[in-house]
Amino acid sequence: MTDNIKEMCTRAQKAFKEVESWPQEKVDEMVAAAGWEWQKEETAMALARLAVDESNIGVYEDKVAKIQNKTRGIMRDLIGAKTCGLIREDKEKGLKIFAKPMGVIANVVPCTNPESTVCCLALSTLKTRNAMIVSPHPRTQGSSYLTIEYGRKALQKVGAPEDLLQCIKQTSKDKTVELMKNCDFAVATGGAALVKVVYAAGKPCHTVGAGNVVSIIDETIDVPSTAAKIVKSKIANNSASCSSENAVAIQETIYDEMIQALKNEGGYLCDNQEQERLRKYMWPDGKMLNRDIVAKPVCYIAEQAKIDVPESTRFLMVIGQKIGPEDRFSGEKISLVLTVWKWTDFTEMVERTAKILKFSGEGHSVSIHSLNEDRQIELALKTNVGRVNCNMPHAAANSGSWFNGQPTTDSLGGGTWAGNMTTDNINWKHFLNYTWLSTPIPEHIPTDEELFGDYLKKWGRD
Template sequence: MLENKEPKCVVEKEIEGMIDNARIAQVEFEKWSQEDVDRVVKAIGKAVYGEGEKLARMAIEETGMGKYEDKINKNKGKSKAVWKQLSGIASRRIIKRNPEEELIEVAKPIGVIGAVTPVTNPSMTPIHNAMIALKGGNAIIFSPHPKAKNTGIETVNIMREALFKEGASKDLLQIVKEPSLLHTTKVMELCDASIATGGPAMVKAAYSSGKPSFGVGAGNVQCVLDRKIDYRESIDKVIAGRIYDNGILCTCEQTLIYPQEIKLSLIDILKEKGGYLIKEDEMPYFRKHLFPGGKINVELVGKSPSELGRIIDMTIPKDTKFIFVMIDEYGEKELFTKEKLCPVLSVIGYESWNDALNIAKTNLLFEGAGHSAVIHSNNTDHIEEFGIVLPISRLVVNQQGSSALGGSLNNGLNPTATLGCGSWGNNSLSENLWWHHLVNISRISYEIKDKEDLSDKEIWDLK
């Protein structure tokens, strides 16, 4: 976030006004029925779906990151998947009755949610956060990244118009027009809870705001190819994930871990599929410019391979779909095993299955602990061991990581724009952010009259 040029008192008054308006709108919205709430949630999702192309174009022109077609897919796909998952779900007042335990659960809105949105997803993140916030009866105020503010503002305006058409207050959804660090900090201080989807500094600021916060950790998706699989089919998915939106998503595959015996054929397939192999004598130069000072070069984020080459003065053929590097070291011994927010894939071989597990775990502990991994396998024991051993919050099997880890129409993960990384990533949740995280649950408990009465001995004899 940029430093603010306005006096602190002006910024505080501006944000206080937005909070006041949000509270007035939210108090009224809290009275709405489940049917009416769902009608509004559907309306804002459908509105963004209908403007997916326009918002994708705005994001490309404003940020210079990613691919137009993939951003369309994100805008349309996420809004569609979120509504499918939310439809028919009780989220207002009594949401669950458990006769066996004599418990009734009542959902109550948190109130006003503050949401920091990243430059990498200036339209997809707001639509997801808005839909799940309103599902729980909340209002939400967005603080966009300064370099993507116009796309964010247009996204929120589209949703506000949809609210108005459905008879709801536009102030349920608001956005800071001239975002800065001071604006964002004030939003997080005054709201009732915040969602911080962005860099580590912003997530840390959210957790330091004094209010409940939902943040994300760094991604660094490890992708393992098991033996006895259709390698071509799996590699197609890996490549599709690596190049999606020019590799800008935290869910994109980062390191491909493969059986050592297929090395030569793997290299041939990667080249055949549009990959450019960095030669051994080019590795030091490429490493230095991709990770100057050990950190990702921000000028390369979301750039195509040819653009990347132009920026670092390295010749990359124009028709290259992705760049790949063959490495032998891993973890802190090799910077290429870090997250690369551009279409660069690191590739490393393993001998035994334990070697594959160790490489993936070591890389995650170097960067990306708590986030995600991908496995391509038909071996149930290996799949489950992978899920048990690795410090991850989600694992997808035989799927494209970029589109599956954030939830999709074809798996059971909640579709989200905010992927929690648990205590590994210094986050408060280890799952995909969803509507139930944005409500308080009151529980009404009746006495269970026919429950078996055990003696002390019988209780301590239980296994």
């Protein structure tokens, strides 16, 4: 493979033309081949090892599990999905709906998940008979490239064109921009700077937003098991996931008990001086998050911030003071640092969460640990997020898991709140065009009564 972007696009286009009219069975066989290859333990281990070595981000064991689970999760979601030819018929309306591929899709991949993001999106683009070219993050271009190499090997095995999957070997901003210009559609999993580049290319695209998950905890839950769930999620892959908890908001009657439970799970609550040292280290200019802390081990962060922590420490806790730029701990941290809030009135905490999200993470997701369904619904109604996850370890739940019905993905839409096209978990449905074949049905022109009945009864015809 070379990095001549135009040549790569030409090859992708040729491969796409070859499979554009493939039947469902043949497509499903191709998808299964790629899925099987990526979920193999030896594949996941090789990809995870390279990703950790290249980026110095995350935890090897967690990455191995993630690559396998995401791949298998996507395969679960794809079972029985119709993506070729006639996929739906409405006889009453005389409609037949045909699914069509989009063409060549550019996939801009982050350094936090350089392998699993490729697996997730590639399975979706293969299932929808599209070709995909990956623009990797410069820090992790080897891992994304290797992921694609495994995929190409699988395609070759079943006689599918390898060029349905390609990856830029030595990436750059210019190459990414050129790829955007030459593709039919783009999907980009990354921050604001990336979103800007993608939208500037003027191609239809799906992008994602930043996370800043607040996990609201009320008095109805079991404290120790909830603390265990939260910590399991918080420390996974050193908090590399945008779905990782960034804050917990604890109801005041269980506050002390929950803090103790979090400490029992390896939490270290910083005192005021330690918190200020940590703040200075995490936001050296007082504005932007220090990229050097992203998904780093807690001992490294503590050492850099000159905080003396016990060896058993798994994450740091700080007390939330203000919301917004005057207290950056209220925003996204992508690190093993958890902000703690206390509340007495649930509705007030929901409003506070909305304010926190307005500052950072609007559109993404929130979490609640409560057995009170009314509270779960109130949170869902009043916060501008794509997902509200109840009583689950959030990082494991948010982008699809074996214990909930969220579609599996590595790319979480944040809707217009985050400048994205959708609030969905990006999946195969987002990579299809549809052709509606319409045939005549017996004409029916609705009466005023049918169209405006209730209004006319109440307000009259004036």
